[in-house]
Amino acid sequence: xxxxxxxxxxxxxxxxxxxxxxxxxxxxxxxxxxxAARLGEERIVVNMGPQHPSTHGVLRLMLEIEGExxxxxxxxxxxxxxxxxxxxxxxxxxxxxxxxTRMDYVAPLFQExxxxxxxxxxxxxxxxxxxxxxxxxxxxxxxxxxxSHFICLxxxxxxxxxxxxxxxxxxxxxxxxxxxxxxxxxxMNHAYIRPGGVVQDLPPGAVDAIREALVGVRKFxxxxxxxxxxxxxxxxxxxxxxxxxxxxxxxxxxxxxILRSAGLPYDVRxxxxxxxxxxYDFDVPTGTNADAWxxxxxxxxxxxxxxxxxxxxxxxxxxxxxxxxxxxxDKKIAWPAQLAVGPDGQGNSLExxxxxxxxxxxxxxxxxxxxxxxxxxxxxxxxxxxxHPRGVLGVHVVSDGGTRPYRAHFRDPSFNNLxxxxxxxxxxxxxxxxxSVASIDPVLGGVDR
Amino acid sequence: xxxxKDATRDAAATPVPTGEKADAAATVKPGESTTPAAAAAQATxxxxxxAGAQNTGRxxxxxxxxxxxxxxxxxxxxxxxxTSGYGGLxxxxxxxxxxxxxxxxxxDEVVDILAxxxxxxxxxxxDAVPSVVVDRGELTLNVAREHLVEVAQALRDDQDLRxxxxxxVNGVHYPHETGEELHAVYHLVSVTHxxxxxxxxxxxxDDPHIPSTVGVYPANDWHExxxxxxxxxVFDGHxxxxxxEMPDDWPGHPQxxxxxxxxxxxxxxxxTTPPPDQRRSYS
Numbered sequence: 001x002x003x004x005x006x007x008x009x010x011x012x013x014x015x016x017x018x019x020x021x022x023x024x025x026x027x028x029x030x031x032x033x034x035x036a037a038r039l040g041e042e043r044i045v046v047n048m049g050p051q052h053p054s055t056h057g058v059l060r061l062m063l064e065i066e067g068e069x070x071x072x073x074x075x076x077x078x079x080x081x082x083x084x085x086x087x088x089x090x091x092x093x094x095x096x097x098x099x100x101t102r103m104d105y106v107a108p109l110f111q112e113x114x115x116x117x118x119x120x121x122x123x124x125x126x127x128x129x130x131x132x133x134x135x136x137x138x139x140x141x142x143x144x145x146x147x148s149h150f151i152c153l154x155x156x157x158x159x160x161x162x163x164x165x166x167x168x169x170x171x172x173x174x175x176x177x178x179x180x181x182x183x184x185x186x187x188m189n190h191a192y193i194r195p196g197g198v199v200q201d202l203p204p205g206a207v208d209a210i211r212e213a214l215v216g217v218r219k220f221x222x223x224x225x226x227x228x229x230x231x232x233x234x235x236x237x238x239x240x241x242x243x244x245x246x247x248x249x250x251x252x253x254x255x256x257x258i259l260r261s262a263g264l265p266y267d268v269r270x271x272x273x274x275x276x277x278x279x280y281d282f283d284v285p286t287g288t289n290a291d292a293w294x295x296x297x298x299x300x301x302x303x304x305x306x307x308x309x310x311x312x313x314x315x316x317x318x319x320x321x322x323x324x325x326x327x328x329x330d331k332k333i334a335w336p337a338q339l340a341v342g343p344d345g346q347g348n349s350l351e352x353x354x355x356x357x358x359x360x361x362x363x364x365x366x367x368x369x370x371x372x373x374x375x376x377x378x379x380x381x382x383x384x385x386x387x388h389p390r391g392v393l394g395v396h397v398v399s400d401g402g403t404r405p406y407r408a409h410f411r412d413p414s415f416n417n418l419x420x421x422x423x424x425x426x427x428x429x430x431x432x433x434x435x436s437v438a439s440i441d442p443v444l445g446g447v448d449r
Numbered sequence: 450x451x452x453x454k455d456a457t458r459d460a461a462a463t464p465v466p467t468g469e470k471a472d473a474a475a476t477v478k479p480g481e482s483t484t485p486a487a488a489a490a491q492a493t494x495x496x497x498x499x500a501g502a503q504n505t506g507r508x509x510x511x512x513x514x515x516x517x518x519x520x521x522x523x524x525x526x527x528x529x530x531x532t533s534g535y536g537g538l539x540x541x542x543x544x545x546x547x548x549x550x551x552x553x554x555x556x557d558e559v560v561d562i563l564a565x566x567x568x569x570x571x572x573x574x575x576d577a578v579p580s581v582v583v584d585r586g587e588l589t590l591n592v593a594r595e596h597l598v599e600v601a602q603a604l605r606d607d608q609d610l611r612x613x614x615x616x617x618v619n620g621v622h623y624p625h626e627t628g629e630e631l632h633a634v635y636h637l638v639s640v641t642h643x644x645x646x647x648x649x650x651x652x653x654x655d656d657p658h659i660p661s662t663v664g665v666y667p668a669n670d671w672h673e674x675x676x677x678x679x680x681x682x683v684f685d686g687h688x689x690x691x692x693x694e695m696p697d698d699w700p701g702h703p704q705x706x707x708x709x710x711x712x713x714x715x716x717x718x719x720x721t722t723p724p725p726d727q728r729r730s731y732s
Contacts, residue, residue, distance in 0.1 A: 077693060077694070078692075078693060078694040078695065078696070081694040081695065083703060083710075085704060086703060086704050086710060087710070087725070089710075090710055090725040090726050090728075091725065121585055121586075122585065124585065250613055250614060250640075251666075251667045251668065252667055252668050253614060253615050253616065253617065253666070253667075253668025253669075254668075255614075264640070266640055271640070271643055272643070272645070373731045374731075379517075379542055379543060379544055379545070380544060380545050380584050380585060381544070381584075381587075381589075381621075381634075381647075382585055382587065383587060383636055383645070383647060385616075385645075392616065392638075394616045394617070394636060396619055396634060396636065398621055400517055400518055400542045401542050402542075402731070403731050404730070406621075407621045407622075407704075409619040409634075411616050411617050411619070411636070411672075415671065415675075416617060416668060416671065416672070418671075419667075419668065419670060419671050448694060449694075
């Protein structure tokens with residue numbers, strides 16, 4: 001093994017040269033089928049993706065089939081690798097948020113929260129994060145969980161050919177995205193949660209707007225639930241499909257709805273609470289059959305539980321009032337100004353500009369140093385876990401005492417869970433591959449990072 | 450060794466814990482967020498480095514704090530003369546050093562049980578786990594690579610340990626830690642006992658081999674492939690150690706520190722922004 005080298009091709013071409021290959025391009029499928037028949041080749045390898053509407057993005061599945069039965073399934077990933085972790089090593093700790101939010105783009109706020117919790121642990125300011133910031137984080141994460149589950153259920157239905165399921169789900173999600181736009185300014189890639197708190201307070205009227213949006217979310221979640229949970233076709237497609245029992249889940253490191261559908265109520269929000277989750281009242285739904293159907297039911301129930309948590313968070317926000325701090329008091333970490341929308345777009349608030357440009361040179365220096373250089377984080381490493389809609393998102397950050405992360409690694413749940421594709425699909429029907437992959441709910445932006 | 454008084458005077462420019470102060474800091478209860486050894490070693494003078502080294506000499510038996518880098522000067526100014534007045538600063542960067550008992554909480558219990566299991570098997574705890582680091586409320590076991598699989602097996606199977614869920618592997622590259630440049634970091638969770646810990650295994654750059662843990666934790670399959678892909682750590686015994694994110698014929702391992710980020714300068718309205726790795730950095 002010592003002669004393995006980086007530049008050496010991993011695929012051994014001599015070993016694979018003897019395998020007959022059949023290329024299907026243009027309209028010559030019949031001649032390929034004839035050749036395969038002539039050679040007596042029973043084994044067919046089908047390449048599904050990376051550009052295929054039912055693979056949830058650029059996932060490539062290499063399926064070996066015999067008739068309609070899948071005998072071997074492998075997943076090929078890496079088509080969306082953008083080197084986010086490497087890039088984060090060249091930006092400040094605060095700028096890191098804008099990168100990690102782009103990993104799993106369906107659930108961006110979870111990467112932000114996980115990363116910020118890890119950085120706060122490194123800084124030793126976990127207990128200094130103001131209560132309002134934690135409540136807003138919980139609120140945003142739970143809204144994001146509902147939106148993410150909408151996508152999972154909707155696209156899962158769409159991949160089976162049920163377009164109505166998708167349109168209902170996207171309409172429900174739209175209510176949440178409008179709330180995100182109201183609060184963060186963006187529908188995705190928010191960079192809203194920052195080390196020490198959140199970037200800015202909720203705008204006036206946000207609490208009422210969320211309550212209003214929840215009406216729509218409830219309606220569409222209810223409609224979707226009615227449409228899906230009693231649908232005989234969907235039952236045939238989802239029940240006893242993509243089976244992975246508890247032992248398999250533990251061995252393969254499955255977490256989230258997949259693990260809970262096998263009956264283990266493991267949820268980081270309960271097992272290792274963060275951001276004050278231990279003070280909220282909610283249940284961890286589980287299934288018993290460990291199949292795609294139970295995963296769907298678990299996701300539906302989680303959406304209702306998330307709505308319940310959002311309501312509790314809204315009540316707390318109403319109690320905390322509009323002037324509670326949303327960022328740590330430490331001026332060496334907290335951003336010097338709140339954002340405001342001016343005549344030329346969003347930027348620092350005018351009062352702040354007036355102060356640093358007109359009255360206080362020290363304030364200008366402070367602003368300049370903090371924004372360009374950033375704050376220093378004491379050397380060491382930290383690990384944080386958050387319950388992502390797809391499972392446990394682990395964030396490992398290493399600091400060398402500088403203004404940039406020395407290393408930031410995201411243990412993305414989709415990445416880990418995709419390892420179950422083989423176990424779930426092999427021995428089943430080709431058509432069930434689509435249902436199984438949909439029940440894993442991978443988001444390739446998070447898988448490849 | 451420098452006289453403590455001199456040390457205090459030398460380091461007067463910066464608040465460095467030396468002498469008695471450092472001793473007091475070293476007695477802080479482990480598991481808390483303070484890192485006295487690291488704080489001392491990060492201070493900004495040669496004296497501080499010596500003081501830091503003394504701390505660790507007392508703290509761990511024959512082990513030193515891992516110095517991962519040495520910084521010179523301040524504000525990231527290099528090659529333009531010492532205009533800042535801080536050009537003479539030398540700041541060694543050290544990771545938190547080994548901790549002493551008691552580690553606090555359940556950490557002692559886990560280490561005791563693991564020591565018992567490993568001593569019984571004849572491997573010996575001291576050989577398999579050379580040092581234990583407790584930092585920021587997290588337990589890290591530094592494991593010798595030849596005993597990694599046995600340690601993982603013990604952690605997974607012993608009924609009082611039961612770290613049954615693996616959160617995968619990832620690498621960290623420390624080019625300045627000669628002889629142990631490559632680190633593989635494993636995070637394990639015990640669902641049964643509600644605990645989590647970290648294993649850290651090192652390998653030198655010229656022999657980047659670490660035994661595979663896929664036999665113990667099948668979940669580590671893709672994670673080890675990713676770590677091979679990005680850091681070039683060869684996991685011996687892995688069932689199919691192929692690249693996973695980068696194309697199969699990609700040269701190099703992109704997340705190593707000696708691999709450049711790449712990028713091109715961007716011009717906008719007459720101003721040019723250099724690529725991120727060539728912009729000003731602050732030491």
